[in-house]
Amino acid sequence: MVEVEQLTKKYGEVTAIKDVSFRVERGDILGFLGPNGAGKTTTMRILTCFMAPTSGTARVGGYDIFKDSLEVRRLIGYLPEGVPLYRDMAVRKYLLYCAALRGVPRRGREDRVDEVMAKTHVDEFADKIIGKLSKGQRQRVGLAQAIVHDPPVLILDEPTASLDPAQTREARELIRTLGKDHTIILSTHILAEVSMVCNRVIIIDGGEVKAVDTPDNLSRQIRQSDVIQLRFKRAPSDAAQQLRKLKGVQRVQQQDGAFMVETSLDADLREELAAFAVNKGWGLLELRRMELSLEDAFIEITSGHVERIVAASSEARQEGGTD
Amino acid sequence: MAVRQQSVPVAERTTSQVQRASRAGLAGLGASLQTIGIIALKELRTYFTSWMAYALIAVYLFIAGFIYWVVVGRMSHSLPLSPFFAELAIILMFIVPLLTMRLLAEEKSTGTVELLLTSPVTDWQVVLGKFFGVFGVHTVLVLLTAHFPIMLFKWGNVDKGIIWSSYLSLWLTGGIFLSIGLWASSLTDSQVVSGFLAFGVLLMLWLVNIFGFTMQNAFGEFCRHVSVLSHLEDMTSGVIDTKDLVYCVSVIGFFLFWAKQVLESRKWK
Ligand SMILES: Nc1ncnc2c1ncn2[C@@H]1O[C@H](COP(=O)(O)OP(=O)(O)O)[C@@H](O)[C@H]1O
Numbered sequence: 001m002v003e004v005e006q007l008t009k010k011y012g013e014v015t016a017i018k019d020v021s022f023r024v025e026r027g028d029i030l031g032f033l034g035p036n037g038a039g040k041t042t043t044m045r046i047l048t049c050f051m052a053p054t055s056g057t058a059r060v061g062g063y064d065i066f067k068d069s070l071e072v073r074r075l076i077g078y079l080p081e082g083v084p085l086y087r088d089m090a091v092r093k094y095l096l097y098c099a100a101l102r103g104v105p106r107r108g109r110e111d112r113v114d115e116v117m118a119k120t121h122v123d124e125f126a127d128k129i130i131g132k133l134s135k136g137q138r139q140r141v142g143l144a145q146a147i148v149h150d151p152p153v154l155i156l157d158e159p160t161a162s163l164d165p166a167q168t169r170e171a172r173e174l175i176r177t178l179g180k181d182h183t184i185i186l187s188t189h190i191l192a193e194v195s196m197v198c199n200r201v202i203i204i205d206g207g208e209v210k211a212v213d214t215p216d217n218l219s220r221q222i223r224q225s226d227v228i229q230l231r232f233k234r235a236p237s238d239a240a241q242q243l244r245k246l247k248g249v250q251r252v253q254q255q256d257g258a259f260m261v262e263t264s265l266d267a268d269l270r271e272e273l274a275a276f277a278v279n280k281g282w283g284l285l286e287l288r289r290m291e292l293s294l295e296d297a298f299i300e301i302t303s304g305h306v307e308r309i310v311a312a313s314s315e316a317r318q319e320g321g322t323d
Numbered sequence: 324m325a326v327r328q329q330s331v332p333v334a335e336r337t338t339s340q341v342q343r344a345s346r347a348g349l350a351g352l353g354a355s356l357q358t359i360g361i362i363a364l365k366e367l368r369t370y371f372t373s374w375m376a377y378a379l380i381a382v383y384l385f386i387a388g389f390i391y392w393v394v395v396g397r398m399s400h401s402l403p404l405s406p407f408f409a410e411l412a413i414i415l416m417f418i419v420p421l422l423t424m425r426l427l428a429e430e431k432s433t434g435t436v437e438l439l440l441t442s443p444v445t446d447w448q449v450v451l452g453k454f455f456g457v458f459g460v461h462t463v464l465v466l467l468t469a470h471f472p473i474m475l476f477k478w479g480n481v482d483k484g485i486i487w488s489s490y491l492s493l494w495l496t497g498g499i500f501l502s503i504g505l506w507a508s509s510l511t512d513s514q515v516v517s518g519f520l521a522f523g524v525l526l527m528l529w530l531v532n533i534f535g536f537t538m539q540n541a542f543g544e545f546c547r548h549v550s551v552l553s554h555l556e557d558m559t560s561g562v563i564d565t566k567d568l569v570y571c572v573s574v575i576g577f578f579l580f581w582a583k584q585v586l587e588s589r590k591w592k
Pocket residue numbers: 011014015016017034035036037038039040041042043
């Protein structure tokens with residue numbers, strides 16, 4: 001459905017992406033995973049014909065992004081990063097405008113917009129001004145405009161960024177539903193998101209594709225152990241040594257006053273650790289299982305060794321605090 | 324091509340092919356105009372859903388009324404109207420940047436331009452749609468001042484030809500100003516910069532025109548030559564010359580083309 005061949009884009013001296021090639025098959029939900037500045041937005045802007053690449057080419061539905069740019073754009077629904085919408089328009093009016101602009105015939109346009117509003121659950125605030133909506137609501141309007149002309153391909157740039165956890169969950173569910181009828185490319189910097197939503201992943205960093213795989217394979221490659229973070233009120237100086245002696249514990253690191261306990265995968269030691277700390281009377285303040293941050297994934301994938309530096313970032317923080 | 328086709332035996336098929344081709348061409352043109360219309364209508368609506376258009380119209384009408392009263396009302400009703408129209412054109416110089424500054428600059432600063440330009444529309448359609456949208460606002464503005472000369476029709480004796488041609492001139496002057504404003508708006512993503520740039524250029528046009536008819540030296544001669552507005556002033560004398568019309572449309576086309584080039588240049592940055 002989408003074929004990308006050796007795309008390179010330079011902004012003056014800066015090379016934003018370099019030799020990026022990949023294919024997306026019909027029905028795929030492809031996750032484009034990479035940290036900020038990796039080149040995700042650049043790639044998407046090229047695919048949507050907003051910008052031209054410095055070299056390389058791409059086809060969408062068999063149409064070339066240069067030669068048949070209008071055809072390509074007819075096939076694509078796009079949600080740009082940050083969900084830019086006309087803030088002074090009401091939701092329904094805006095969607096009618098988008099539908100008209102993208103060639104939805106006048107007859108049936110209203111019905112189509114109603115249908116899309118129901119699908120993305122924006123019908124509850126159909127007549128509200130977009131500028132007055134919450135972030136989550138605006139995100140849904142963004143998705144609604146992307147699908148209003150029923151395009152076979154959806155390109156979504158960080159569709160869950162800067163939403164709160166509840167809104168994020170809703171947005172992901174919606175995207176999964178849309179995945180039944182559309183081929184989707186979505187970008188994200190959250191590893192967990194990819195495994196929740198996508199069936200294929202491309203890891204991109206520094207403008208280059210580092211890995212292409214299914215989420216399962218990828219996390220198997222990355223996760224060889226679990227990490228549990230513990231905090232105590234009164235930890236003795238040899239607490240780390242004591243923890244290390246417990247069965248199933250592979251290693252213990254101290255970081256900012258917290259103990260990072262690495263255990264073998266699937267051996268959930270949270271209960272044992274809690275019991276141990278309570279027995280010793282260390283005053284357990286916190287106990288939680290850490291998710292891998294993407295940066296860790298990169299270090300592993302790009303450097304290839306198993307040693308992991310556990311950043312003190314948890315899934316919860318990644319979901320909530322990106323703005 | 325057409326000549327060769329005539330020598331083909333089945334002439335009927337040829338003509339039907341030609342017809343079909345031209346019909347397809349017409350359909351394409353129709354769709355293209357439709358897209359321009361959709362964008363223009365959206366722009367027009369945007370102006371009239373904010374207080375902006377109303378405030379500008381109110382200010383415009385107030386000043387126009389005041390000038391009318393000073394220039395025309397106090398004098399005999401048979402005096403030429405050209406000072407009145409000249410003053411209206413000067414007000415346009417202030418109002419146009421306020422109207423045009425948001426056209427593209429706002430879309431660029433909020434990022435909505437990305438959705439607009441990734442829709443199946445050409446950059447030309449976007450520029451023309453924006454232009455005709457704001458030109459619509461300007462047209463409303465011009466029509467709303469129509470009651471002043473109508474009063475003259477009733478109570479004074481004025482040459483109707485002069486009034487019509489002056490109106491045409493005012494309408495087209497606005498068109499030129501708006502194309503300059505749209506061009507300025509394509510250059511930046513700051514509405515303030517775009518507004519001041521447009522005003523600066525309009526001010527220069529006006530100064531060139533003034534120098535043109537006040538200075539009697541070579542510089543004055545030069546100014547008379549390049550002055551855009553003098554073509555429009557010719558019209559207020561009651562004679563509509565197609566040369567002036569063509570000139571006017573060319574100037575508008577020039578700035579719109581430039582704006583479209585600027586818009587397109589995003590691709591290669
Ligand atoms: N308009 C621009 N001008 C110059 N450099 C840019 C521009 N847009 C992006 N870049 C650079 O290109 C690289 C990739 O950016 P981007 O595609 O936005 O990454 P991502 O979306 O993955 O965060 C970054 O180093 C960024 O600084």
